[in-house]
Structures are given as structure tokens and as C-alpha cells.
Amino acid sequence: MPTTPVALVGLGSYLPPQRITNEALCERLDTTDEWITTRTGIRSRHWAGPGVATGDLAVEAGHRALKSAGLEAEPGAVDIVVLATTTPDNPCPATCPDVAARLGLGPIAAYDIAAVCSGFLYALAAASAHITAGQARRALVIGAETYSTILNPADRTTNVIFGDGAGAVVLSAASDDTEDGLVLDIDLGSDGTGRDLITIPGGGSRQRATTSAPDADDRYFTMQGKQVFTQAVNRMTESSQTVLDRLGWTADQVDWLVGHQANVRILNSVARGLGIPAERAVINLDRVGNTSAASIPLALADAAAKGSLTPGARVLLTAFGGGLTWGAAALTWPDIVPV
Ligand code: UT7
Numbered sequence: 314m315p316t317t318p319v320a321l322v323g324l325g326s327y328l329p330p331q332r333i334t335n336e337a338l339c340e341r342l343d344t345t346d347e348w349i350t351t352r353t354g355i356r357s358r359h360w361a362g363p364g365v366a367t368g369d370l371a372v373e374a375g376h377r378a379l380k381s382a383g384l385e386a387e388p389g390a391v392d393i394v395v396l397a398t399t400t401p402d403n404p405c406p407a408t409c410p411d412v413a414a415r416l417g418l419g420p421i422a423a424y425d426i427a428a429v430c431s432g433f434l435y436a437l438a439a440a441s442a443h444i445t446a447g448q449a450r451r452a453l454v455i456g457a458e459t460y461s462t463i464l465n466p467a468d469r470t471t472n473v474i475f476g477d478g479a480g481a482v483v484l485s486a487a488s489d490d491t492e493d494g495l496v497l498d499i500d501l502g503s504d505g506t507g508r509d510l511i512t513i514p515g516g517g518s519r520q521r522a523t524t525s526a527p528d529a530d531d532r533y534f535t536m537q538g539k540q541v542f543t544q545a546v547n548r549m550t551e552s553s554q555t556v557l558d559r560l561g562w563t564a565d566q567v568d569w570l571v572g573h574q575a576n577v578r579i580l581n582s583v584a585r586g587l588g589i590p591a592e593r594a595v596i597n598l599d600r601v602g603n604t605s606a607a608s609i610p611l612a613l614a615d616a617a618a619k620g621s622l623t624p625g626a627r628v629l630l631t632a633f634g635g636g637l638t639w640g641a642a643a644l645t646w647p648d649i650v651p652v
Contacts, residue, residue: 480610
């Protein structure tokens, strides 16, 4: 059965204005700028102000991606919206229908995807599949997070790492399989035996089974950093290699590696494992931290705005996150202006 090629035709991003420097965190946590920069590469991140939720950031990024694609935010602009997030506005309902409605996109399909830091790649795969299957001609894919709302203020390790933000892309059925911007391959994986390495213990149906009183600390995000580090390097390297092998690309042919911005040491290790020079790994975590599902589109927007991503460039995406989940994708860069 012939499948419809899928192209990336728009890119938008949004960061909440409040910038939190390492120095600001040092004022209330037992940490140092030196520890944060040497262990993670992060210098500052953005946190949403009180009352600002993930959906608010998603709407901003969605608007910008539509504009970048030359589309008005109106019914018919896209046929489906998929939102990747770990920090939905509410446990129920999903955030995406509200985002679609606020964007004025009409009564179209809209749903959330929960794959933590791999969420954007899972959402990209889902939206691409809708287009390939002929269920949609155009899709809006958003990654948006407000981790500042789930961080334990006393946990220095997670506080220094995570930031808030949103990024979005517009995907479209492509007219032929030679144009720039094509999503060429996506690989996804998971290992639920590692579920406790990254978790929010409370707030879900599992907690109901306990007889103890709900503990406020159970609502905070937790991460076993060291074990996650090793898994992140291995899984992102393997998944990326799978995509390279399937496409017949060599490391030399990859113009840009755009990895989940978790830690500069992780990104350098993945690049080294693949044989891609570190200079070809996109880095924006120094200014935004780890923004989970928003990480890859924010990195793409940053690299595109700097002029690093040029039309036709071969781009390899990869991510790893809670679940455990991971993935990689390859595309050629389109001739677009990010907003
Ligand atoms: O986004 C999903 C995927 N996430 C990731 O991929 C994150 C992966 N993990 C990491 O990036 C790193 O493991 C961290 C940045 C989280 C931690 O770096 P690390 O080099 O693995 O440090 P560590 O956990 O081994 O801790 C080393 C020391 C410990 O002290 P002791 O036991 O050696 O005395 C920690 O208590 O650093 C201490 N520490 C800190 N010190 C100052 C932990 N956090 C901090 C901090 N400031 N913020």
C-alpha cells in the first residue's frame, strides 16, 4: 500500500519570560553555579509564573508554529492536534482539546501523549501516522511543560535541571518524496521495568491502593539521576543507530544531532557513541535546561533561529525519558522561518 510522505512545514516556540539563573537557585538551595554548569551544562532556565499552566504555553507555541507554516489559527488549518506533556493542566480531561479550542481550530481530534521526555518524538510518530494513514492532511504537534509546578522545592538535583517551555511543529502530507522537510524514519521504544527511575508517585490510580494518608511529597517529580544517565546514553545511542542503519546514513552524513536537552555530558556521550563530532550536536540547554517534552522542538527552534539548520540539512533527533521511553527520528530540514 503506498504511504503518504510527511513533511515538517512550520516551527514555533515559546518560553515564559521569567528566567531563573543558577545564582538565583544558589540563594535557596545547597548548590553552586560550578556544580550545575560542570555536571549539567545548564546556566539558566525559564519558569512559568503563578497561575500559568502548560496549556497556556502550548497555545503560544501552537500559534507560532501555525504562523511559521503560513496558516491562520482557524478551523481547517490542521486536522488534528497532538500534545506531548508530563504536566497536563489537570489529571482529567486531557489538555490538548482545550489547546485546540483556544487556538480556534474547530472540533478536530486532539489528544495528549504522556511519554515524559520522549513525548515529542512519540507525538511526532502519532501525528505522522495519522497523515500517512490518510486520516489527516495536516497536524499540529506540540511539546509543552511546566515542570516548575511539580518540582519539590527542597530537591536541589531536580530544581537545577528542569525548565518550562513549549515548542510546536506543523506536519503536512507531502506532494512528493523528494522535497525537503520529510520525516524519513522514527524509532520508538520502552522498558516499563524502569518505571520507578523517573516518577511522580502520587496523584494516579495506584495510590488509591494504599491505606496511608496522601503525602504531599508524593505529588513531586523524582528521578534517580545516575541510573537514568547511563540508560539515557545507551538508549539514545542505540535508537539513533537503528534509524541511521535503516536509512543507510553514516555518521558523516548527519549534519545536526538534536538530542533531548537533559545534560550536556549525555549529549556529548551520545554524539561520541555515534561517531558524530560534538560540534554537530545542537545545544540550548545552557539557556533553557531540561524542558522534557518541549526539549526537542525548543532545540530545533534555537538552531533554526541561529541559522544552523539550513534547507536540506540531514537532522537526527533522539530522546529518552521516564517510562522508561526513548526514540529517534530522522528528517531533512525544510525551508521554513521559525516563529
Ligand atoms: O529528562 C529525562 C532524562 N534525564 C536525564 O537524562 C538526567 C540524567 N542524569 C543526570 O543528568 C545526572 O545524573 C544529574 C545531573 C541528575 C546528577 O549528576 P551526577 O554527576 O550523576 O551526580 P550524582 O547524582 O552522582 O551526585 C554527585 C554528588 C552527590 O553528592 P555525594 O553523594 O557525592 O556527596 C549529590 O548529593 O552531587 C550531589 N548533588 C549536588 N551537589 C550540588 C546532587 N545535586 C546537586 C546540586 N548541587 N544541585
